[in-house]
Amino acid sequence: MSTLHAAAPQTAEQTARSVKSKKLLSRTLLWLFLLLVAAFALFPIILAFFGSLKTNLELTTGTTMLPKEWKFSNYLQAWNTANFARFTWNSVFISVFTTVGTLLIGTMAAYAVARVNFIGKKLYVTIQSCTLFISIGAVVLRPQFDLMVGLGLQKSLWGVIIILISAHATAFFMLIGFVRAVPRELDEAAFIDGCNFYSVYFRVILPLLTPALGVTALWTFRGAWNEYILPLVFTMTQPALQTLTVGLAGLKYGIGDAAQPQLMLAGACLSMLPMIVVYIFANKSFMQMTAGSVKG
Amino acid sequence: MNQAKRQINAWTFVAPSLILTLIFGVYPIFWALKYMFYDYQGFGEPLYIGLDNFERLFRDKEFWHSVVNTFIYAGGKLLITLPLSFILAVILNRALKGRQLLRAIYFLPTVISASVMAIVFYVIFNSYNGMVNQLLVGSGIVSAPIDWLGPKYALLTAIIIAIWGAVGNYMLLFIAGLQNIPEDLYEAASLDGAGPLRKMWSITVPMLGPVLQMIIMLAITVSLKGYESIMVLTEGGPYGKTEVMYLYLYKLFFPVSSGGTSIQQFGYGSAVGFATAVIVGLITLIYFYVSKKLNDIY
Numbered sequence: 001m002s003t004l005h006a007a008a009p010q011t012a013e014q015t016a017r018s019v020k021s022k023k024l025l026s027r028t029l030l031w032l033f034l035l036l037v038a039a040f041a042l043f044p045i046i047l048a049f050f051g052s053l054k055t056n057l058e059l060t061t062g063t064t065m066l067p068k069e070w071k072f073s074n075y076l077q078a079w080n081t082a083n084f085a086r087f088t089w090n091s092v093f094i095s096v097f098t099t100v101g102t103l104l105i106g107t108m109a110a111y112a113v114a115r116v117n118f119i120g121k122k123l124y125v126t127i128q129s130c131t132l133f134i135s136i137g138a139v140v141l142r143p144q145f146d147l148m149v150g151l152g153l154q155k156s157l158w159g160v161i162i163i164l165i166s167a168h169a170t171a172f173f174m175l176i177g178f179v180r181a182v183p184r185e186l187d188e189a190a191f192i193d194g195c196n197f198y199s200v201y202f203r204v205i206l207p208l209l210t211p212a213l214g215v216t217a218l219w220t221f222r223g224a225w226n227e228y229i230l231p232l233v234f235t236m237t238q239p240a241l242q243t244l245t246v247g248l249a250g251l252k253y254g255i256g257d258a259a260q261p262q263l264m265l266a267g268a269c270l271s272m273l274p275m276i277v278v279y280i281f282a283n284k285s286f287m288q289m290t291a292g293s294v295k296g
Numbered sequence: 297m298n299q300a301k302r303q304i305n306a307w308t309f310v311a312p313s314l315i316l317t318l319i320f321g322v323y324p325i326f327w328a329l330k331y332m333f334y335d336y337q338g339f340g341e342p343l344y345i346g347l348d349n350f351e352r353l354f355r356d357k358e359f360w361h362s363v364v365n366t367f368i369y370a371g372g373k374l375l376i377t378l379p380l381s382f383i384l385a386v387i388l389n390r391a392l393k394g395r396q397l398l399r400a401i402y403f404l405p406t407v408i409s410a411s412v413m414a415i416v417f418y419v420i421f422n423s424y425n426g427m428v429n430q431l432l433v434g435s436g437i438v439s440a441p442i443d444w445l446g447p448k449y450a451l452l453t454a455i456i457i458a459i460w461g462a463v464g465n466y467m468l469l470f471i472a473g474l475q476n477i478p479e480d481l482y483e484a485a486s487l488d489g490a491g492p493l494r495k496m497w498s499i500t501v502p503m504l505g506p507v508l509q510m511i512i513m514l515a516i517t518v519s520l521k522g523y524e525s526i527m528v529l530t531e532g533g534p535y536g537k538t539e540v541m542y543l544y545l546y547k548l549f550f551p552v553s554s555g556g557t558s559i560q561q562f563g564y565g566s567a568v569g570f571a572t573a574v575i576v577g578l579i580t581l582i583y584f585y586v587s588k589k590l591n592d593i594y
Contacts, residue, residue: 030387037384037463038401044460045404047427048416059419065431109313116306124314131321135521135576138546139569140324142562147319166320168313197305226409228524233550245411249528252418261419268416272408279407283400286407290465291472 045272052265059262071262078266086240087247088270091225094157094164094243098224099217101165106216110175111205115187128169141233148234157241160234164224171216174289178212179205215285218278222286225275244271332566337559349567359568361536362544363575365451369526369540370519372455377462378515384463385470386500399471403464410461414528417457421445445530450538454526458519466515473507474500509587516583520576527552541572 051059052074054067078084113121148159182205190204206213228245235241242250248267251260279286332349336342353359384402388395405413420427421444429441444453477500485495501508523543526532531552532539548565 034384034387034398037380038398040460041402041405041464044413044416044420045408047420051419051427059427064434065427105313105316108309112306112309116302118303118306118310124310127314127317127322131317134325134573135517136325136328136569136573137521137523137542138549139328139566140321142549142565143324143327144320147323162316163320166316169317169321172313197302197309201309222407226412228409228411228528229546236550245409248415249411252415252528261422264415264419268412268419271412275407275409276404279400279404283403287399287403287468290403290406290468 045276048265048268048272052262052269054262056260056262059265074262074266075270078263078270082251082263082267083239083247084244084267084270087242087244090157090231090241091243091245091271094161094227094231095221095224097161098164099220101161102168102171102220103213103217105165106168106171106175107179107206107209107213108201109172110179111201114176114179115184128172131167132169132173138229141230145233154234155238155241160227160231163230164227168220171220174216174219175209175212178209178216181212182208215289218282218285219289221278222275328566328569330566331563332570334563334566336561336563338562342563345563349564350571352564353567353571358536358539359541359544359571362532362539362541365536365538366520366540366542368451369455369458369538370516370522372452373458373462373519374512374515376455376459377466377519378512380459381463381466382470384467385474386496388467389471389474399468402467405461405463406465408461410522410525411528413461414457414525417453417525418445418529421453445534447534447537450530450534454529454538457525457529458522461525462515462519466511469511469514470504473504473511476507477503505591509584509591512587513580513583517576517580520579541568541575545569545572 047065050065050067053070053072054074055069055071058068109124112118113125144163145154145159148154148163151159153159153162186204186208187200190200195203226245227243228249231241231243232246232249235243235246239247239250244267248264248271251264251267331342333344333346334342335345335348388399388402392398422429426441426444428444429438432438433441443449481499481503482495485499490498521542523540523546526538526540527543527546530538532543532547545565545568548561548568551560
């Protein structure tokens, strides 16, 4: 307090100016901090992009960030020689079917749980939440693989897809919230109009859930697209079935001869690109999903 | 009658989900609970050996070394990630020009695959010819290239990658929590003459309480479990310096080309899987207990 009084002889104008310059300083520091973190978030992506356009020689010995000569042919080489066309197709295949399957199974279960007090509901929900919390890591992959051998699916992408769909607990819990948000009166009105349990699902719940389905689909698609360990284990001996993540990591050991870092970066950009493009258009949905998991 | 029909209807809708979960989610856990008492290497007849696997586990230096590494890895990641994402959340929760764009930039890393990013970091952090070293040496910040993936710095590099991928996610979770705090509390505090720090300690932290506790618990379990990016980056090397427990576990089931054991060990692996799950569970419980105590004192 006494220091404040000591400063009192200052004129009002001086005080105002010092407050203003203090504010300016703190604003500058704040923005410096924010931009620094933004640079940290973007630098690997930017370096990967510029690096993917350099020659192997420039990438390993050059000292500038920008490529001297923009070698777009790296992408062509990755696409053709390094088999990224195949990897991309496999990734798309897995992600699309996993998303469709997860949404179908998740919405059906969520609708039943949200609307009917069926016998064993508590047990079912408990089992679902247990799968979220218990994690014994890679151990589960072994019995899962054996099961797929039993079904004769270990040599196709369907094995991976079915296992990814079976891990739908997160989507299920998100979808329950969405179904509960649909007013029950709508179901009842539909029942009076002659709908049954199934037609209410198809004609009332699903149409009203569309925006929520989009958000859940994005979430599931991202998970399947980025999955690495499961497709790795299932395609170890079958290069033709590998996804982008698996094929890309395989480049670490070189294709035939020495490792080619410029191809690794081109491949990395190819596999990041679809997610980044989707993100640019739908970043609000992505963030809404994450935020929603806290509000629960 | 109608009620019975409704029961059946509901069950037909839950059945696909339940069957898939039981087969691919629950059965593997019981598989592991069985084989952790067996000597089983994937071929031949599994041999029941009682608690021998656990005896071996307690003597397995490599495993306990990986547990220590896991704590360093998870601890280092959380020590930076949580405060940083909290600060960002507090800043970006206020009216600030361009905050939507900044949020989107910070969150961007979370949409990219950990394994893909590990490859990118592997190339740009490469010891003698990686782009990061080129830029650091070129601009004179360091005099000699840093061996980012060598024995000395590999774990640090892995932690940097983990932080890079996590900050945006936790920032967003914190923002969601902050938005639940009523604005008038801050207004009332301002009228009473509270400064920004005072408001932080007397309103934000206590009001965020349960959400904060949940987010930190989530962060702890997620960071103890993460091993994908390390697997791609270093496979646990060099000399086991980046071996974390879930990666060690993975190698017991799917031996990798470089380092570690080269024989599949399903029986022992199941025991290790059980132990890692228990370790994660214990830490979560301890955290839960301590944070509850702290809440009570507060």
